[in-house]
Amino acid sequence: MDTRIWTPLSRREIAARIASDIPNGWYVNLGIGVPTLVADEVPEGREVVFHAENGLLGIGPAPADADIDPWLINAGKQYVTLRPGGSYFHHADSFAMIRGGHLDLCVLGAYQVAENGDIANWATSENDTAPAVGGAMDLSVGTRRVWVAMNHLTREGEPRLVRDCTYPLTAQASVDRIYTDLAVIDVTARGFVVAEMIAGMTLEQLQAMTGATLHMPEA
Amino acid sequence: MDTRIWTPLSRREIAARIASDIPNGWYVNLGIGVPTLVADEVPEGREVVFHAENGLLGIGPAPADADIDPWLINAGKQYVTLRPGGSYFHHADSFAMIRGGHLDLCVLGAYQVAENGDIANWATSENDTAPAVGGAMDLSVGTRRVWVAMNHLTREGEPRLVRDCTYPLTAQASVDRIYTDLAVIDVTARGFVVAEMIAGMTLEQLQAMTGATLHMPEA
Amino acid sequence: MIDKTVETVAEALSGVADGATFLLGGFGAVGQATHLIEGVLETGIRDLTVVANNAGYGQVGLARLLKEGRIRKLICSYPRIVGSTVFEELYRAGRIELELVPQGTLAERMRAAGAGVPAFYTPTGAGTRLAAGKEVRHFDGRDCVLEEALSGDVALIEAWKADRWGNLTYRAAGRNFNPVCAMAARMTIAQTQHLEPLGTLDPETIVTPGIFVDRVVHIEYGSPRL
Amino acid sequence: MIDKTVETVAEALSGVADGATFLLGGFGAVGQATHLIEGVLETGIRDLTVVANNAGYGQVGLARLLKEGRIRKLICSYPRIVGSTVFEELYRAGRIELELVPQGTLAERMRAAGAGVPAFYTPTGAGTRLAAGKEVRHFDGRDCVLEEALSGDVALIEAWKADRWGNLTYRAAGRNFNPVCAMAARMTIAQTQHLEPLGTLDPETIVTPGIFVDRVVHIEYGSPRL
Numbered sequence: 001m002d003t004r005i006w007t008p009l010s011r012r013e014i015a016a017r018i019a020s021d022i023p024n025g026w027y028v029n030l031g032i033g034v035p036t037l038v039a040d041e042v043p044e045g046r047e048v049v050f051h052a053e054n055g056l057l058g059i060g061p062a063p064a065d066a067d068i069d070p071w072l073i074n075a076g077k078q079y080v081t082l083r084p085g086g087s088y089f090h091h092a093d094s095f096a097m098i099r100g101g102h103l104d105l106c107v108l109g110a111y112q113v114a115e116n117g118d119i120a121n122w123a124t125s126e127n128d129t130a131p132a133v134g135g136a137m138d139l140s141v142g143t144r145r146v147w148v149a150m151n152h153l154t155r156e157g158e159p160r161l162v163r164d165c166t167y168p169l170t171a172q173a174s175v176d177r178i179y180t181d182l183a184v185i186d187v188t189a190r191g192f193v194v195a196e197m198i199a200g201m202t203l204e205q206l207q208a209m210t211g212a213t214l215h216m217p218e219a
Numbered sequence: 220m221d222t223r224i225w226t227p228l229s230r231r232e233i234a235a236r237i238a239s240d241i242p243n244g245w246y247v248n249l250g251i252g253v254p255t256l257v258a259d260e261v262p263e264g265r266e267v268v269f270h271a272e273n274g275l276l277g278i279g280p281a282p283a284d285a286d287i288d289p290w291l292i293n294a295g296k297q298y299v300t301l302r303p304g305g306s307y308f309h310h311a312d313s314f315a316m317i318r319g320g321h322l323d324l325c326v327l328g329a330y331q332v333a334e335n336g337d338i339a340n341w342a343t344s345e346n347d348t349a350p351a352v353g354g355a356m357d358l359s360v361g362t363r364r365v366w367v368a369m370n371h372l373t374r375e376g377e378p379r380l381v382r383d384c385t386y387p388l389t390a391q392a393s394v395d396r397i398y399t400d401l402a403v404i405d406v407t408a409r410g411f412v413v414a415e416m417i418a419g420m421t422l423e424q425l426q427a428m429t430g431a432t433l434h435m436p437e438a
Numbered sequence: 439m440i441d442k443t444v445e446t447v448a449e450a451l452s453g454v455a456d457g458a459t460f461l462l463g464g465f466g467a468v469g470q471a472t473h474l475i476e477g478v479l480e481t482g483i484r485d486l487t488v489v490a491n492n493a494g495y496g497q498v499g500l501a502r503l504l505k506e507g508r509i510r511k512l513i514c515s516y517p518r519i520v521g522s523t524v525f526e527e528l529y530r531a532g533r534i535e536l537e538l539v540p541q542g543t544l545a546e547r548m549r550a551a552g553a554g555v556p557a558f559y560t561p562t563g564a565g566t567r568l569a570a571g572k573e574v575r576h577f578d579g580r581d582c583v584l585e586e587a588l589s590g591d592v593a594l595i596e597a598w599k600a601d602r603w604g605n606l607t608y609r610a611a612g613r614n615f616n617p618v619c620a621m622a623a624r625m626t627i628a629q630t631q632h633l634e635p636l637g638t639l640d641p642e643t644i645v646t647p648g649i650f651v652d653r654v655v656h657i658e659y660g661s662p663r664l
Numbered sequence: 665m666i667d668k669t670v671e672t673v674a675e676a677l678s679g680v681a682d683g684a685t686f687l688l689g690g691f692g693a694v695g696q697a698t699h700l701i702e703g704v705l706e707t708g709i710r711d712l713t714v715v716a717n718n719a720g721y722g723q724v725g726l727a728r729l730l731k732e733g734r735i736r737k738l739i740c741s742y743p744r745i746v747g748s749t750v751f752e753e754l755y756r757a758g759r760i761e762l763e764l765v766p767q768g769t770l771a772e773r774m775r776a777a778g779a780g781v782p783a784f785y786t787p788t789g790a791g792t793r794l795a796a797g798k799e800v801r802h803f804d805g806r807d808c809v810l811e812e813a814l815s816g817d818v819a820l821i822e823a824w825k826a827d828r829w830g831n832l833t834y835r836a837a838g839r840n841f842n843p844v845c846a847m848a849a850r851m852t853i854a855q856t857q858h859l860e861p862l863g864t865l866d867p868e869t870i871v872t873p874g875i876f877v878d879r880v881v882h883i884e885y886g887s888p889r890l
Contacts, residue, residue, distance in 0.1 A: 055465075071609045099542050131538055138543070246649050290694055290888065307834075310841045320554060356766040360789075361787075390791070546781070562780075577812075610867075
C-alpha cells in the first residue's frame with residue numbers, strides 16, 4: 001500500500017518554482033533540460049536577461065517556424081529569438097561573463113549534488129567513452145549562484161542528494177540551492193537545509209530519499 | 220679643423236630611410252618623435268597599416284584644422300584621421316595585437332641600445348621622479364620586429380649604441396635594427412653589423428662614435 | 439595595395455601541411471567554415487590536430503575529415519556530432535586522441551595565444567579529472583589550475599562580411615569562436631558570405647580587424663542548416 | 665523592468681566610500697568620464713586608489729582629485745598630465761604612492777579581473793625594474809612575469825550611446841580603456857552622451873553589453889578638448 005499523499009512536481013512546475021525565485025534584473029544562464037523551461041516561466045513584469053554560452057545576451061522565446069533565423073541559436077543548438085536590448089559577442093567575451101562572476105545565476109541539471117555543494121553533472125563514470133563537458137565547469141565555478149534542477153531520485157530510485165559524489169565532479173563546493181520534484185534545498189555550511197517541501201511531504205519521508213542528512217532552517 | 224665631409228641625416232631623412240624599408244602590407248606601430256614622421260614617408264603605391272595603442276588601426280595623415288574630429292587621436296594625443304579599412308577596438312584588444320605578435324614592426328626612439336639588442340627608452344635614471352613607461356615595454360617585447368630611430372650620439376656627444384645599457388631597460392634583447400643620423404645597423408648574434416653608412420662616412424669614424432664593436436656584414 | 443582575397447578554396451588553403459594544428463570556428467551548424475574545412479580534405483593532408491568546440495555537425499565539414507581518418511587528435515569541449523557517430527566510433531576504437539577542455543578554458547586558451555599570454559590560472563576544472571596532472575595554486579583562497587595558451591598553425595573561420603584588408607563582421611550567433619580562432623593562429627583564413635569594398639564596413643562595427651586575417655575567400659552559401 | 669539610468673551624478677555615485685579603488689576609462693582627453701570623476705570630489709570621499717592610464721589631463725577630472733589630496737595611490741602607465749604639474753609635485757613630496765605598470769599589462773590585468781583569471785604570465789617587463797620582486801618563469805625559452813588581476817570597486821567610464829539596460833557603444837578613440845574598466849569593477853557607472861530607447865542599438869554593434877554596467881547617467885557635454 002502506497003501511503004504517499006503527495007504528487008511530485010512536473011518538469012514545468014519545477015521550472016516555474018525556480019523562475020519565481022529569480023528577481024527582476026538578474027543575468028541568468030540556463031542549462032539544457034528543465035533549466036531551459038525556466039525562461040518561459042518568468043513572472044509577468046520581471047525582466048530577466050538570459051545568456052547563452054555561444055555569445056548571446058537577452059534571449060527571447062522560441063520563434064514560430066515562419067520566424068526562424070537560422071543564425072540565431074542558443075547553446076543547446078535550438079532556434080531562439082533576441083529581445084530588444086539583446087547583444088552578440090564572441091566566445092571569449094561570453095565566458096568572461098561566466099568566469100568573471102558577472103552572471104547572477106546559472107541553473108543546471110545534475111546527476112548528483114553533495115552536501116558540501118560539489119556537483120557532478122557531466123560524466124557518469126571515470127571511463128565514459130567520448131566524454132563531453134561543454135561549459136558546465138565554467139558555469140559551476142564562475143557564476144555568482146548555482147541552482148540545480150533535478151529529480152530527487154534517479155530512475156533507479158537512488159538519491160541524487162548525497163554525502164559525497166560518486167560520479168566525476170564538475171566543480172567543488174559550488175551549488176547554492178537545489179530544486180527537485182519534491183523539495184527546495186539550500187546548500188549551507190551546515191549541509192543540506194530544507195527550505196520547502198511539496199504539500200503532503202514529511203521531513204522523514206524526504207530524508208528517506210536523500211543520501212545525506214537534511215536539516216531544518218534555524219529559527 | 221673638422222675633417223668631416225659628411226652631413227648627418229635630418230629627422231625627416233631618417234624617417235624616410237626607415238619608410239623605404241617597410242614593405243607593402245605591414246602592420247606598424249610608430250612611437251613618438253622621429254618614428255611618427257615615418258607615416259608621411261611611405262613610398263607611393265605601398266599600403267602600410269598604422270596602429271595606435273589607444274585602439275586604432277589604419278591611421279591616416281593628420282587632418283587639416285577644419286577637419287579635426289576631436290574623438291580621433293593617436294597614442295601621442297595628436298589628432299589623426301582614419302583611412303578606409305580602418306577600425307576601432309578597446310585597449311585590451313589593442314595590446315593583444317601588440318603582445319600577441321600580430322604587428323610586423325614597431326619603430327621606437329631610444330636613449331640606448333646594447334649590442335645584444337637590449338633597449339633603454341623610458342627612464343634616464345633609477346630614481347626618476349614620476350617615471351612613465353606607457354606602452355614601450357609591450358611594444359619592445361611583443362612586436363615581430365623592433366627598429367629604433369635615434370641620433371647616433373647624445374647631445375653631449377656620448378654614444379647611444381653601447382655594450383651594455385646604463386639606463387633602466389625597457390626590454391631585453393629585442394631590437395633588430397637601428398636607424399641613426401649616420402648609419403643603419405643590424406643587431407645580430409655577432410653584435411652590431413653595419414648595413415649602411417651615410418655618404419662620406421668611414422667605418423673608423425663611425426666606430427669612434429659607437430660604444431661597442433661594429434662588424435661588417437659577412438660576405 | 440593590400441589584397442587578402444583569393445579566388446578559390448584551393449588557393450586559400452595553399453601551403454597547409456601534414457601534421458598541422460587547425461583551429462575551427464563555429465558552434466553547432468552556425469559560423470562553420472564548412473567549405474574551407476572540406477577543402478582540407480581535397481588537399482590530401484593528414485595527421486592533423488583539430489581544435490573545435492564540437493566534433494562537427496551532421497555529415498559535413500569536420501565530420502567528413504574525421505570519417506576520412508585525417509585527424510590524429512581533437513581538442514574539444516563537447517565532442518559530439520548531431521546526426522553522426524563517426525567520432526564516437528573512432529574514439530572507442532582508439533583511433534583518435536581526445537583532449538577534453540572546458541568550453542571557457544578552450545576559448546580563453548586561444549585568446550591567450552592571440553594576446554601573447556603564455557599561461558594563466560583559472561578556477562575552472564580545479565578538483566576535477568580534467569585538472570589531472572596540472573599545476574594547482576591558490577588565489578584568494580581558491581584552487582586554480584595553470585592553463586597554457588593554445589595556438590594553431592591555421593584558423594578556418596566564417597564571416598558575414600569582409601573587405602580586402604581582411605576586416606570581418608559576423609552574423610548573430612555566427613560570431614562564437616571565430617574571432618578567437620582568428621587571433622590564435624599563425625595563418626587565419628576566412629570564408630565570407632559577403633565581400634565589400636574597402637571603407638564600406640563601419641570602423642565602429644568591425645569585430646575582427648584585418649590584422650588577424652591572412653586570406654579571405656568569398657563563398658555566399660546562404661544559411662546554415664541545423 | 666530593468667532601468668539602470670539615474671538622473672544625477674550624485675545619484676550615480678551614491679554609496680561610494682572612503683578607501684575605494686576606482687578604475688577610470690579614458691586616454692588623453694578622449695573617453696574620460698570627467699563629470700563623474702569631478703562628482704567624486706563632491707561626495708567628499710578620500711584615501712582613494714585610482715587606476716588610470718594617465719594622471720588626468722589639463723586641470724579637470726583626475727587632476728582635480730589629485731590636487732585636492734583625495735588620492736592615496738595611483739596605478740598608472742604614464743603618470744603625466746598635459747598642462748598640470750600637480751601629480752609631479754605630489755610625487756616628489758612623497759604624498760602619493762605610484763604603481764607604474766606597462767600599458768598593455770595594465771589593460772590585461774583589468775581584463776583578467778573581468779574574465780575571472782586571477783593571474784597570468786607575460787614577457788612584458790621581464791628583466792626590467794618593473795618586474796622587481798615578481799615571480800619569473802620560462803615559457804618557450806622566454807622570461808615571463810606573473811601578473812595578478814586588477815579589479816576595482818567602482819569603474820567610471822564614458823560612452824557615446826547607452827540604453828536602459830546599460831548597453832554601450834563608444835565613439836572612435838573614446839573606446840580605449842572604457843570597456844576594459846567596465847568588466848573589472850564591482851560597480852560600473854557610465855556617463856553617456858546619448859541615451860537611446862531599448863532595442864534601437866544594433867545588437868551586432870554593442871561593445872559593452874549591459875551585464876557589465878550598473879548605472880547610466882546621461883550627460884551630453886559635447887566633444888573632448890585636448
